[in-house]
Amino acid sequence: MGKARSGSSVPDVLEAIRAQARTIMDAHGLTDWTFVFDRAVRRAGVTRFDRKVISLSAPLMRTYTEAGAHDQVRETILHEVAHALAGPRHNHDATWRAIARRIGSTGLRTVAPDAPTIETDWVGTCPAGHTMTRHRRPSGIGSCSRCSPRFDDRYLLTWTYRGTQLADVGTRVRVTAPGRWTGAVGTVHRVAQTRYHVVVSGAGRLLTVPFEHAEPV
Numbered sequence: 001m002g003k004a005r006s007g008s009s010v011p012d013v014l015e016a017i018r019a020q021a022r023t024i025m026d027a028h029g030l031t032d033w034t035f036v037f038d039r040a041v042r043r044a045g046v047t048r049f050d051r052k053v054i055s056l057s058a059p060l061m062r063t064y065t066e067a068g069a070h071d072q073v074r075e076t077i078l079h080e081v082a083h084a085l086a087g088p089r090h091n092h093d094a095t096w097r098a099i100a101r102r103i104g105s106t107g108l109r110t111v112a113p114d115a116p117t118i119e120t121d122w123v124g125t126c127p128a129g130h131t132m133t134r135h136r137r138p139s140g141i142g143s144c145s146r147c148s149p150r151f152d153d154r155y156l157l158t159w160t161y162r163g164t165q166l167a168d169v170g171t172r173v174r175v176t177a178p179g180r181w182t183g184a185v186g187t188v189h190r191v192a193q194t195r196y197h198v199v200v201s202g203a204g205r206l207l208t209v210p211f212e213h214a215e216p217v
C-alpha cells in the first residue's frame, strides 16, 4: 500500500512544511511576508527582502523530511525568518546570529555538514519537489514518475546541472571562465553533455564553454 500510494501523499509533506513555516513566520510578526517553495537543489532557502518572500527548496525540504531530518527543515525556516527579521544589510553578522539564536535557530550560517544533500550532476525536480538524479544529461523532457506513472505535462521535470538550470539553444549567455573570453556574450548554438557551444559575434568561431562557466544574460 505505502509504496503504490506514495503519489497521493505528495502534497502533504510540502503542505505540512508550508504550514509550519507560516506558523513560525506569523509568530514572529512576518504576517505580511509570503512563503513559497522553489526548485533549488544546492541551497535550502532564500529571503527576498524586495518582495517580502521567504522561499525554501522543495527538493531539499522533501529530502530532509524523507531522511527524517525534521530538525533541518525547522532550522532552515528559522534561518530565513531571522534574515527577514534582521533586515537586508545584516547577512550573517552578529545581529542576525543573535536574532537567529533568540528564535531557536542554531545561528550557524551554513547547513549542518551532516544534512542530506542532492549532489548528483543532473537533478530533475517536479512541482511537488520529487527529485530524479542522473549522471548523464537526460534526453528530452520527462515528467515525474512518482506523481504519475505515465507522461503527464502537469508534472514536468526541470533539470539542473550542478545546481544550475541550463540555458536553452538560442538564448544568450555570458562567459565567466577566466581568460581571453571572460565577459564575452554569445548565443547558445548547442547544448552538449557538459558544455555549451556558443556563437560569439566577433570571435569568428564557436566557443565551447563548460556549463558552470556561462551564465544567462
Ligand SMILES: [Zn+2]
Pocket: 079, 083, 091, 092, 109
Ligand atoms: Zn543565511
Ligand SMILES: [Zn+2]
Pocket: 010, 126, 127, 128, 129, 130, 144, 145, 146, 147, 148, 155
Ligand atoms: Zn513528483
